[in-house]
Every structure is written in structure tokens, then in C-alpha cells.
Amino acid sequence: MSIHVPLPLPTQPEASPPPALSEKEQTLYDLVLEHFSAAGYTLPDVAQEKAALTMDEKFWLSYECLLRYLRATKWDADEAIKRLEDTLKWRREFGIYDQITPEHVEPEATTGKEFIFGYDTHGRPALYMCPSKQNTEESPRQIHYTFWMLERAIDLMGPGVETLALMIDYADKAKNPSISTARTVLNILQTHYPERLGLALIAHLPWLLHAFYKLITPFIDPLTRLKMVFNPVINENGLFRTAMDAEAWNAGSVSRVFEPEQLVQESWNGTQPFKYSHAVYWEALVKLCAERRSLMVAAWHRIGGKVGTKEWEVKVAVRDKTMNAQVDAEKTDNDQLQS
Template sequence: MLKSRRSTLPFSYLVPYNSRPSLPRAVSTPLFRTFRPPHTDRSRPFTTTAYSSTGHWSTAAFAAIFSSGAFVFYKNHKAAEGPAVPSKHIGSDLQEEEIALMSGTPLPGRPGNLTPDQEAKLQDFWVALLHTFGVPDLADGDHTAVTNSSTDHVKESTDTIASDKQNKKKSGGLFGSKKGKDAKHGGLNGASVVEGEDKFELPPEQLRQAFWSMVKHDNPDALLLRFLRARKWNIQNALVMLIATMKWRMAEVKVDSDIIRRGEAGALEDSQSADAKTKRDGHDFLEQMRIGKSFLHGMDKEGRPICFVRVKLHRAGEQTESSLERYTVYTIESARLLLHDNVDTAAIVFDMTDFSLANMDYAPVKFMIKCFEANYPESLGVVLVHKSPWIFQSIWKIIKGWLDPVVAAKVHFTKNIEELSQFVALEHLLKEMGGKEDWDYKYVPPREGENEKMKDEGTRERLLEERRGVVIEYETTTQQWLSGHKKVEGRRRDLTEKLGAGYWDLDPFLRARTFYDRTGIISPGGGIDFYPSRKKAEPVANGGPIPAGHVDEGVD
């Protein structure tokens, strides 16, 4: 019988599932100080330095943040250096990514394009993660025991869960249903922090629940690989980063249980509240949506979705800090729905036309550095800063010093439409920027009844139960894969597709409709149509291939 991969790992590598690790403690405890990934060169001293990474949803993060005028800084730099054209990226990794995008093959370091060492790192990451979640070895007994244990824990603690303004509604989590009066609104990640516990401390079953909630329609392997790449394939650092992200999503920002679940309709409700602060936050959030400070539209020449940011529409102090942060996370999560395996990064175009110092705002930059650098890794494909004024030269030099060289290499400055069109086809650039696309952003507000399915608790719970079963089978199959059973790889791929399709079945019961749902960019079942106003024979499906450099045949 093949030996389990878990048994080959140093004991100090495995994070005890009942230790409830926190980010600061994880870096300082003897457990992590003695950890050495299985594939490190033992001839070299081992360190636990946390690497800087800005990527993943920094893409959209930058969008909302730059919309705040924050990343206006970028734009300044190359205005002084002269016109920018698509430069040769620094480093072989970026060159390989460009080649892969053009050929349509999986990008390096992604599922389907891993070196033997990278696949071994991915497997070791899964070992550590499943152990952290408290998932028992196949030899330890029934895999479902952890689910029953998790459910019992959640049910026992529902009476002490901190209540919020939605505490009268009921929603089941992926691994447990909370039916107490004070149960939080959570959908897939309905588990909440128990009152009296440190908000940075979550039990293993809640970390597990937060992870599968975060996966959504994504490939679980692809999600883990983002964190591995962001931490230079250091398993320990990637694990610490991932755990911190799950806690941030569930306990601090409440991404799925609040921001995504309530959405624009929730902001509209808040804007009519009797509470002054709630009313202001709701109004300010919607105002940014109404004016189109930033929006997702179309794709660049590599097939990446684009977030356009009109920096001139931001004025420091016009919106509350909390509404800016909420808007940023909302934009990021909306953009994330447009990604898939073949195109897993996005592009940002910062339109600096008519920019002035009044548009500058440092607070969003601080928020981005604090939250998005760690929580949305490896999603930034390219940042295009268009028509930046010369006054930002010195600021750019400072900001550039904060960035990882790989990230800084993705920032390009364009002075005119000819230079910008080297990254985005003229047919996909708006006329207001000098392009050929006759399209204007016009906000479509929430419609009455558009979130009616979210009230259907029976269907939601049935679909959640189905997803629980798929998750358990995926974890079991993953354990078999870790033990060396190559024959299960096909079944594991099938389960990955089933998880993705199952998410879109659940989506209308968990996520409030967005502007992008109302305008046809996101259609029921996860279909993605970047140009819904044009007639197409068949929309591009989320999860299906989008050819690199694809251009719609219906362009005038």
C-alpha cells in the first residue's frame, strides 16, 4: 500500500488543528520557527520572512483604490520617463506568462502547467491545510466525522454568537446550520465569531468553512497556487497568509456574509436608515456606483477583464472611509466573478484625464497595503496609467519603492491613445478616451424582487447540502491523490468542475444581484458576456476558454 504523503512531512510542519493559529503568533511560535518545507535546500539557513506581494485582487483592489486617487501615483512616473509601450517584462516568469497567454496554454505555476517541484509543493500545502482544518487521515476513520463535529460545534455556540442587524434571518453554513435567534447571516460562510473569542481566532471547522466559501467557482488548486506563488513557493508563509485571509474575510470584513450578501440593494436600504452613519455610508457607497468612479467593462488584448478607473471623479473627503473600503471590496469581488482558469488575472486602466491634486487620497492606499496585499494575491495582470500629469513623478518614486519588482513591472504609462491601444484594442476602448467603442457607463439601480431567491431557505439548504457532499468527496479524493494514487486525478478534475457548476447553482441564493448582473455581463448560471450590448451567437461562459486576443466579430 502506498504511503501517505502526510507521513513524510516533518511533524513541525503540520499546524495542530486545535491550536487556532493567528497570523502574528504563527510567525513567532516555536512551531513555525522550526518548520522547514520538505523541498527547501537544507544547506542554506531557513528564515520565515514574509514576502511582499501585491497581485490577485489587487487588480480590482487597485481599481477601487485608484479610483480613490490612491494609485494616481503610478501614473506620474512614466510621464517623466517618456512614452511607454508594452515593455519586455522583468524576469523570465513574466515572459513565460506572456507566451502562455498568446498560445492559450495554462500559465506557468497554474493547474496543468506545474513543474514536478511545484506539484510537490502544492501537495504539501494540501497536507498542511487539511490538517489545519481537522480533516482526519483516510486511515483514521470516517471522513464525515469532521463534518458532524463541526456541525455540533456550530450548533452549540449559536446562542452566544454576536448578533447584528440581520440577526432575525436564518442561513446555513456549508458545514453547519445555525438556527439560533442570534445566528449571523452567512450563507456559505455563515459561521460567525463566537462572542468572547478573539476575532482573529477561529476554530478549525470555521477556517474550513471560510476556505470553501472563498473558493466559490474557482479551482481549489488554483486558489492555493495563488498563495504559493505570492510567497515564493514557501509553504509555511503561504499557509500563514491563507489562514490570515480566511480570518479577514469571515471575522473582520465579512465579505460573503455582509458585503456580497447585501450588495447594492443593502446599500440602498442603508441609505434610507434612521441612523445617520448607516445612512451616510449607504448613500456614499451608491454614489460611487452611480457616477461610475470605477467599473468593469470589456477585455484587453490578452482576454483579461478590464477595470476602468476615472480618477477625476474622486474627491478626498466626499465619501466616508468605511464606504470607500466597502466599495473597494465589492469591486474586487465582482471582478473576481469574471475570472477563470485560462484568464486568472485582470487589467486596470486608470484614466488620469483632468486629474488635479484634489483627486489625491492617501487613505485608500493605506487600506490597500493593509488588506489587499495579503488577501488577494496574484490577480493583477497589468496596470495601465493613462495621461498621467508630471506632478506625480516624485510620488511614483516613493510608491515604486513599496512594490515588489514583479508587480512594479506590470505598471505601464501611456500618454496617448496610440500607446494605450498596444494593450487594449481600439474597438474595446471607450470613445471618451479616444477609442472606438460607443458605450457609456450608465448605472442601473437595484430592481424590486431581483434578490427574491435569497429568501428561499429550503432550496438554499438543499443546494448547500449537495455542495457539502461534493466538498467531502473532493477532500477524500485529494487525500488519495496525496497518497500517490494517480488514477484519481481524473475524478478530482471532475469534482473541480462539479464544484464550479454547483457554485453557480447556489449563487442567486447567496449573492445579491449587481450592476453586472442587471446589464447582462454576468448571466444566470455563470455565463460571462463582456459586451452584452452586441449580438453574439454564444456568450463566453465563466469557466470556459476565452481565446487570447479575442475580438468580437460584431464590432463596427
């Protein structure tokens, strides 16, 4: 039987809470936190009536978010503040919270050229891209769709997970985007989503398309380049970065990137018979992400609802609530059966 919906979020991922900061790091973090937590704080260079932070923006400015920008700026507090404010304004202008809705981007989704399915061995959600299933002409909406999907992958990150696994499949005569579109997407990723890419696995890349990646390589951050794996090894044991890793895994000295049961069968040799059925998948994804985000916002409010709240605490609260609900449902089912 085929599967047409996303796999559920792991309820008990092997993850640890954020590590303690050094004295210097804590001092720099406190500077950034105090800046955005100040009474009456408003975004600079924004009309006064719109300059105050919204609830969504305060939720976004988590403990981990501030640290991602501090690390991306090599712990320069002033630069981190500037980049955070630039991203806050970009998110408004781009329409993350209001314009880029499921209804707006759905025409881009009908062929399944992008979908979220499964999690790697680090608990990172897998965002698949299938360029051969491109169904529209290049337009701003294509770019909107890419980042709407990225935002949904972020929704589906469990406790201790801040990055995603990008899975690009160049099988079936896939086409590349234009250099202009590729540069735009890369610029947004590197500027407004620092430290969100955990790994980029690029499968079935023919030698002709290596030229495309050579052309865009100068625009890719060196740290991002290190996360790119071309033509990874996929066998009955799962997905590995290299053939050497696959051999070493048999000896128990290296970990795999994906277990077979978290990979789709088509093109990736997993055990999950996933088939993209837009009418089923789209409704399930939109509902799953909306419900999870609602739970996270509710947990955030319970914890205090302020800038600097830890994503870890919010996600653990949601995980525990979900697990308790599952236990209660199973108990109810058992009681009904016994009666």
C-alpha cells in the same frame, strides 16, 4: 448609440489549462492541499463554533488559489499556509461574504468612478478607475467599494484568466487619495490578492502627479511596479505599452494590449461608445456577476465541491453551458421563424 452595460465575457478565449507542476512543486502543493483538506480542519485562533470552513471559503481555496500563494511565498509551503489562513480570516473580518454588499457600496458607484468594461488581448477584464469622478469623502466604505469591484472583476475572469487589467484615467483634474488610503489599499492588494494584477495602465498622468507615485512607490512590491505603465500609447489600432510597441505592431512583431473594440471611447480612444448610466449599469453588473457566480458554484458542486478544485474546470464547464444555451436559444428562434 451609447452603451450602458458591461461587455459580455468572451466565450472562447485563447487560453490553456494550468501547466503541469514539477515534482518539487507538486510535493509542496500537496502539503498545502492536505492541510486545508484534512478531516475536521478548522481555522486557528477562531472561536470553535465559527472555525470550520464555509462553502464559500472552500470554493475560494481552489487549485489556482493555492498556487498563487505558493508562488507569492517563493514555494514555502508553511508560509503559504499561514498567508492563506490570514487571508481567510481577513475576508471574514473585512466582510467580503456578508457585509460588503451591492447595497452597502452603491452610494460610491453613482458617478461611475469605477466600472468594469471589456477585456484585453489576454482575456483579462478591464477595471476602470476615474479619480476625477470621486463623489464621497474618504471612508472605510470607499475601500470596501474598491475591493467589491475587484471581486466582481474576478467573477468575470474566463478560463485560464487569473488577473485583471487596471485602467486609471487622470484626465479632468483628478484627485489622488490620501497617502494613508493608498497605503491601505496597496497593503490589502499585495497581502490578500497576490498575483491578481496583470497590468496597471495609468493614462493622462500630469507631471505634478508623478510626485504622488514617487511617494507611494516604496510601498509597492517590485514585481507590481513592473506591471505599471504610465501614459500608454493609444491610437486607431488599439492600446500599446509604448510608442515603440505601436510601431512594431504595424510590422506584426508585437502584440497590442487592447483591441479598439474592447476599449471605451472616452479618454481611451476605443470604438465602444460606453457612457456610464448608473441606474442601467449597476443593475446589469450586479445581475451579471450574481448569475455567473451562481453558475460557477453549481459547476464546482458538480465537479466535487471540495478544496483544490481547479478554477479552469469550473470556468470551462460554465463556458460550455453558456455556449450550449446560446445555441439552443438560436435554434428555438430559427424554428419559430420557420414556423
